[in-house]
Amino acid sequence: SSPSSTPERKEKFTLYVAAQAERIYKNIGYAISTRSNHTISEAFGLWLVGLLFPELKDSEKYLSIGRKLLEQEASAQIFPDGSYSMYSLNYHRFILQIYLHAIRLGENYQLPFANSLKVSVTKSIEYLSHLIDPQTGEVPAYGSNDGALVLPLNNCDFTDYRPLLQLGWYITKGERLFESGAWDEDIFWLCGAESLSPSGRGVRGEGKTSFPDGGVYLLRNTNNKAIIRCTDFTSRPSHADQLHVDLWIHGHDIAVDAGTYLYSGEGIWRNGLAHTNVHNTVTVDGKDQMTMVSRFTWTNWSKGKVIKHDKNLWQGEHDGYQPVSHKRSIMALEDDRWLVVDRLTAKEPHHYALQWLLNDFPFEQNDKSVVLSLGEMKYKVKIGMAEDSGNFSLVRADPNSTRGWRSRYYGHKEPAISLMLEVKRPQAIFWSFFGFENDVVEIAGNGLKINSTIISLIL
Structure with missing residues (x-):
């Protein structure tokens, strides 16, 4: 409804999105071969275009291959104990922000993902809940960290993982892991104002100390x-x-x-x-x-x-x-x-x-x-x-x-x-x-x- 969004601009934007999606599609084989966060992010890009731009002639193709890869890579890249195959906590946050966004969009469009995907994401959120320092939101700086933060939806520090875990706990369990704070903003943007009403507090399994995978x-x-x-x-x-x-x-x-x-x-x-x-x-x-x-x-x-x-x-x-x-x-x-x-x-x-x-x-x-x-x-x-x-x-x-x-x-x-x-x-x-x-x-x-x-x- 913005007067700045003219029909001409909308058309140009749609053409730009279509061109980007086709570029990703034609090169998706390389992304798959890396078996990394790039595989997941590019799969999400295809799925997102297919979901939000049904008017494109290849939208169903993008939606199908994107969904297939997102489900496949969740099982392949997230270890059974919830840890991540790139041995990097920053890239772990990167892929979880993508998956949480995808889960919410899929639910809103009545196109939920396979249960196996949500199980993998749930285990990952639980895994990180054991590593986080609840007072600061920080986790160890394990592995590669290129500064990636794909959903900067709050004013918390880059090193603060509470926004991710608060959102992840809410989406996967319907509860909050932490008391309310600045880290709640991600829930608002992805889950709506009703998510800010008081809800139950989650409890971590404090006894778990071993993540061998x-x-x-x-x-x-x-x-x-x-x-x-x-x-x-x-x-x-x-x-x-x-x-x-x-x-x-x-x-x-x-x-x-x-x-x-x-x-x-x-x-x-x-x-x-x-x-x-x-x-x-x-x-x-x-x-x-x-x-x-x-x-x-x-x-x-x-x-x-x-x-x-x-x-x-x-x-x-x-x-x-x-x-x-x-x-x-x-x-x-x-x-x-x-x-x-x-x-x-x-x-x-x-x-x-x-x-x-x-x-x-x-x-x-x-x-x-x-x-x-x-x-x-x-x-x-x-x-x-x-x-x-x-x-x-x-x-x-x-x-x-x-x-x-x-x-x-x-x-x-x-x-x-x-x-x-x-x-x-x-x-x-x-x-x-x-x-x-x-x-x-x-x-x-x-x-x-x-x-x-x-x-x-x-x-």
């Missing part, structure tokens, strides 16, 4: 959680991040993933944050856990394996550094404390480098530890070795390397605190303690004495 595991403590990467890749890896750990304390992301920054930067910044050495794990001989042959392609995929996972202990290993064996144990201790033990074993000497990338909080350094100021709380991170002193270093925003940087938004990097402990020997046991400023931590024989408790380092 995507290689993500959780340990929960009183007011914090560790999120661990360990996977046997079944599709193209995104980052070389086996045994990486994100640690969240009282809503603060303490130990963080570096993110992505740039795909096509110069020199070290050409997808430089995909490498092992920027992750919270151990790098051996300065190499990646896999071989990077292009910006987005890895060969010799490393294989992660979970050894043990119970309420307070997770143990795993990977084979990316054969003949070196790397096993990691993560323990949730009492009262928001954590201990991580890395055991590396080989017959010949190798260079081992343990790194922790910490959020850029105000800090004080003391020997091989830092004390972070989290408001009124002082949180200590201390690292050491069982049988050696090692070479300790702390770097923040190194101007000549990727060390001490993180990227929360594509194309933007910001300082972070990198703690590193290095040694060259055949075998090494690293320990990393996360606790409070006044905690006393010291070696005691084959164990680590934390205040008055001794914990064995031979795990």
Whole structure:
């Protein structure tokens, strides 16, 4: 009804849409071959044109192939545990925004999708609900992140996943996951004003901590959680991040993933944050856990394996550094404390480098530890070795390397605190303690004495 939308303009717009749809249709084979978010987005484009422009002679063809691909790729790309085959949480949001939009449009036009599609989307929303920090809406920066946000329907920050989960929970379950807030706006735009009336609150299954298809595991403590990467890749890896750990304390992301920054930067910044050495794990001989042959392609995929996972202990290993064996144990201790033990074993000497990338909080350094100021709380991170002193270093925003940087938004990097402990020997046991400023931590024989408790380092 707008006077600006003249018949001539509407005709030109329709011709433009038709041309774009035909271009996508003629090249859909390539999109399918990528088995990625591109497959899903281009399938949605065809389906959308077929749905909204029935006057086009090929609209039924577009609608049919788009629907078929959307249903097919939901089952193919979303793993049974709800995680995503691209091993990227940003691309996971990308495809879920598309699917949620498609589900709503299909319902409005009385053309619902197969139940299998909605089941896959529901599992994905549930999966992300376990990873999100409800206080900030943030999730770990796992995998590739090009800044994509296909439904910017709210004023929340790019890193806030609450709009996605609030919308997804409402569409798939008819309830809200969070209290009302700025993240409700997506529901309004896609579900109408009636959706803003009070509705029931959803409840997450807090007990679920294992997502083996995507290689993500959780340990929960009183007011914090560790999120661990360990996977046997079944599709193209995104980052070389086996045994990486994100640690969240009282809503603060303490130990963080570096993110992505740039795909096509110069020199070290050409997808430089995909490498092992920027992750919270151990790098051996300065190499990646896999071989990077292009910006987005890895060969010799490393294989992660979970050894043990119970309420307070997770143990795993990977084979990316054969003949070196790397096993990691993560323990949730009492009262928001954590201990991580890395055991590396080989017959010949190798260079081992343990790194922790910490959020850029105000800090004080003391020997091989830092004390972070989290408001009124002082949180200590201390690292050491069982049988050696090692070479300790702390770097923040190194101007000549990727060390001490993180990227929360594509194309933007910001300082972070990198703690590193290095040694060259055949075998090494690293320990990393996360606790409070006044905690006393010291070696005691084959164990680590934390205040008055001794914990064995031979795990």
